[in-house]
Amino acid sequence: MMKNNLEIKLDSLKKANRKALICYITAGHPDLNTSEKIIEYLYESGTDIVEIGLPFSDPIADGPVIQASSHKALLKGVNTDKIFTLVSKVTKKTAMPVIIMTYLNPVFKYGIERFFKAAQTAGVSGLIVPDATPESAGIFEKTARKYNISVIYLLAPTTVKNRQKLIINRSTGFVYIVSLTGVTGPRSKFDGSIENFVKGLKKQTKKPLMLGFGISNPQQIKSIKKSIDGIIIGSALIKAIENSNKNTLKSNIDKFIKPFRRELDR
């Protein structure tokens, strides 16, 4: 099968020996036009891949920051169709691959076939669903493949050995390594055991391993970055740009993103 934008990007990062910077934003927070601007600025400041959050009313894997941004976006009337429109705009404007992050129910209720078809048309190249595991995602994995959309599974510190293999094998694009036992949200540092954990995973696979949950500052990734292929930042980014206005949005994004870029490239 032809490679999608995400896979092409991951290949080129690998060739260039470059670590990926992946940023999460909640679509429609504070509004869809601003989301479009944020994505553009993220690209300009050195983000490799954007993860667009399709908000769900009951985000059980998310901490207070993403809960609040999702809640606000939904109150503003954001929905799946509007988010696909946003995706098609940004995939036309930038070359940055787009991943959708959402929960199972919005995918299921929209209609699995219809969801992936619309996602592909809009230019989505990957999907992350935190309440799906390889066992339960059977309901959409085949359809995702048909529409050439990568299915990225999460692997947690509590994942036992034989499941680690299963998750790595079934993930397409990359594997999402959850840095902590908990929900999303900025933490100041990692648990000491996480570095050995990712080293152990790295030995098992050539697939890219991206580390996410809890990343809030560039110092945090200094020693662990050599053992992974990239990082995913969400809540800390949302917090950093939340109080921006039209004039400060771009500079606030630069100020937040560039130190991470520098640390990853160093």
Next chain:
Amino acid sequence: MNPTKNGYFGQFGGRFVPETLVKALDELTAVYTRELKNKAFNSKLAYYHKHFIGRTTPLYYAENLTKHLKGPKIYLKREDVCHTGSHKINNTIGQVLLAKEIGKTRIIAETGAGQHGVATATAAALFSMKCEVYMGEEDVARQAMNVERMKLLGATVVPVKSGTKTLKDAINEAMRDWVTNVENTFYVIGSVIGPHPYPLMVRTFQSIIGKEAKKQIMQAEGKLPDYLVACVGGGSNSMGLFAPFYNDKKVKMVGVEAGGLGVNTNKHSASITGGSVGILHGTKTYLLQDKYGQVLPTHSISAGLDYPGVGPEHSFYNDSKRAEYKAVNDKEALNAFHLLSEIEGIIPALEPAHAIAYLIKNARAFKKNDVIVVCLSGRGDKDLDIVNNQL
């Protein structure tokens, strides 16, 4: 009716959870399966049933209600006389015993009306465990007495301010706590909802209701009942009553959902009567949701039924036509609350008042010699403030 090994009842159920929880759920499934076959565990459970909860609960022939309705013969399965005031304790004793078995030191729970919270706090006190109960801010306000009871029992009540501030958000928050503290924490879910093995496990612990009722009605009437009637929010008291009769095909079952201000308004909690299939809190089941799969706010006069989903086994019972699901509204439930209090001397909780209301509403539709067992799942002391505010 046994679910598949992955926890499916037909197309419903399953396990849709963050990866972090998979290990804990596998562990729970293994321990639950093992202990249920363990003689020592079962005799411990039986001991607490008898001496702590006060089982066997009576199956009471409600002669006055029967005469008043001039309809079928009505028996009440008196779960309201259980210690702590509702059937919820049947399940929490079982789950906290399992938690001890697994070696967890901390118990968490969600609660709507507060009955499950009180029952969990009670079991935690009995077995010397730390206990935190998540409760929607709105429910903390409308079920103040139960909040006080939980505190007296040594539990910490955590008011939940996110989302709609009711039961569904309390479950979200409890799940986030569990995702974070899964290594030392056991999540005691209060209904036949959530990821596998919870719907099966909670049903098993609540089946004592139906098992007793079956023996008792055979003694009283010499035959099985024609109907079982029980209220359904998540659906634990109803499933506890229904499940032991699953293979008795002549016994008809009615689950009564909370119709709120009417199922044709957007202020109700009737997930089966007014919802569509979706995935929430780890299980595939009927849900109140919009066309984009966003879960809708719910309403019921009864905090314990105020939930947008329903146990997956009920969804299966509905689609396979093993049971019927009907809604009664707030007002009808309130009238039933008063009627039962006045003519039987039993003040029911607003939840089972829905089941009584269904009988009042449909008394004429039954045959005069029909025998009906209704689950009176809890007593109404906790609801006096709400009822008084309606006057």
